[in-house]
Every structure is written in C-alpha cells, then in structure tokens.
Amino acid sequence: MNKNISLLLARIFFAGLLIYNHGLNKFLELWPFNDVAISDRDLFGLGALASVILFVLGEFLAPIFVLIGYKTRIFSLFPIITMFFAIVLVHSDMSFGTWEKALLFLVGFLMIFLMGPGKYSIDRN
Helix, strand or coil, X not given: CHHHXXXXXXXHXXXXXXXXXXXXXXXXXXXXXCHHHHCCCCCCXXXXXXXXXXXHHHHXXXXXXXXXXXXXXXXXXXXXXXXXXXXXXXXXXXXXXXXHHHHHHHHHHHHHXXXXXXXXXXXXX
C-alpha cells in the first residue's frame, strides 16, 4: 500500500508542478495563437509553432494524463524527452542551477515510467 501512495504522490507532485510552472504558460501562448509570444521558441528547427506544440504536449497535455494515471508509462515519456532536450539544447551551456529543475522533472518522470502508475490511478496496475 505504501508503494501505491508513494506513486500517487509522485504523480501529483511531478505532473502538477510541471503543468502549473511550465505547461500552463506554454498552453496559454498557444491558445489563443499569439505570434509575438511564440516567435522565439524555435529550438528544434521545426518552426516556432511546431516547437510550442511539442512543448505543450510534453509539459501540459501528457502530464495531465500522468496526473490521473491514464496510460501513465506512455505519457510519462513525453516529459522525459522534453526535459532531456531542455537540458541538452537549452541549458547545457549554463550553470547547474539553471537546469537543475529540468533534471529533477526528468528523474521524477523516469521514476514514474519505470514503476508505473500504481493502484490509485485509472490504469490501476
């Protein structure tokens, strides 16, 4: 039972913080479409709009599904990949303090990916 409560708390903590601190801002930049807000977000060479859509998927939509425990292992991959690229592409030449949060999110979602959602989730495994 303690494992399941721990997994629930991990899902609430990591997904909730990622949604609130990062994903919601990116979602609000995307909807309604705001050219000025997203024009500097072209980090992958895909174009600003495509980059923001990927950010919203990795930092807002996928964590919502992780939070409720639906297809948790699949949806936890999106924040893992997003945080990996945030560390490597955005923060790699900066001090540890600037990419520390991204590393914590990466490890948290990796833990959720490896252990699954637990009993207190929609998937219930």
